[in-house]
Amino acid sequence: MSHEDEGSATSVDRDPDADGTPPMEATRYADGSITYPGHPVAPGGAEPVGTVDLSEYTATVVTWTTSTAPPPGVDAPNHLAIVEFDVDGEPVRALGQLTTDEIGIDDEVTPVYAAELRDPEAGIREPESQDWDGYRFEPV
């Protein structure tokens, strides 16, 4: 894990590693693009060259919804948003749960770690096939 973008104007004034929480790890590619999640190659074919911890940044809400009919293992209502981070001028989008529905498009949010976003045993997906912790978004 590397934190390549500390000191950015949009970074959060805290160190998420200090309390033992894992990073919200995005992948940076040789062409400068960043995606969350990472892929073996960038959309333009560039190779991965490092990672960026998005939990050090704030983001703006692109759009949001409240789902009243979530799948098994998810509490209702489930507030969700697509947000966009600005990592030194490079846009990176992510989707995640919101901590509230008191939200609007273009609002600023910060990632908040959750040890379990969804009950791994309740859905159709094999619990061991993926991780279940991650980051919700909270209005700044």
Add this chain to the structure above:
Amino acid sequence: MTTNVAVIGASMTQFGQRDAWVRELLAEAGAACLDDAGVDPESVEHCYVSNMASGEFEGMTGVPNALAHDLDCLPAYTQRVDQTSSSGGAGMYAAWQSIASGASEMTLLVGGEKMTHRSTSEATDIIASLTHPVEYKHGVTLPSFAGLTARLYLDGYDAPRESLGKVAVKNHKNGVDNPHAQFRKEVDLETVLESPIVADPLRLYDFCPITDGSAALLFCPESIAKEYTDEYAVIAGVGGATDTHVVHERSDPTTMNGVVESGRQAYERSGYDPDDIDVAELHDMFTILEFLQMEGLGFAEPGKAWKATEDGRTERDGELPINTSGGLKSKGHPLGASGVAQGYEIYKQVLGEAGPRQVDADVGLACNVGGFGNCVITTIMEAGA
């Protein structure tokens, strides 16, 4: 040089809540299709089944083998086509390829799904299993993608919420005249707009139901079609494309690149353009998808589909009737069957056999969407000469 591909038979079962299981649904549609075309089962050389999740829904796999045996199509080559909700369209693409390439001279395509024995929550989760782990762990569902995108569309294009409701009203009205539809009941705009919220700003009537059903089409070279019938359709063009697996990685979620690219391919292969299309079946799993496909296929400028809908252009008596079958919204959405059923409706329309749903149509288009625009198949069909 490819062979011109004809469609010489079509069928669909009653859509809705059925007692039959997937194997029985597939056999019902397959047998009816062969009967419709007057083709013996032993003439079938390839037999394709479009199905997303029979293993997950009912613990039944190997359905193409089961169908070929049940219909006595042995020893036909069999293949399952899974492209999630666009499995039916992908089946049409595969069937077209099989004939156009010369690999088969008679291909039966049957799409089907059995879903209603599962709870809404379970069925939604089976469908959502197509999502990336970083999406799935947040409890994302396909309806929630629709809510996210609808908010962005309405906000970005200053479109009224009522315009989405009018898609539901129109398609329910069309479904009244479809004897195979799950819902043959009109709904008014007030009912749509006051129905329970499912994924804000979308409400219950913005969503298609969970459905059991099956549909089938029979393909052969146009030269052989004439041995069976004078009334057949021709696949004028087909295209298929894929967008990002991770939906939020798209720069503009209101533009479905898979729709744009598959449409471009289908137009190019057919020689037609959007103005040539007389009738279209679009994948209205959610009302917002009808707008996004209208714009992606060139039936409306970006951000203007809502206005075309409000102006009545997409009504049955409008300039471009859309979803004369009632669409997924009213007819129902048995995942693997839906793309084939779209083909069934276009086949009936271009042959002038759509009964009370008939519009003036020489050329029709079907657009079948998998995931939230993740995979898309566009097919253009016209009456044979």
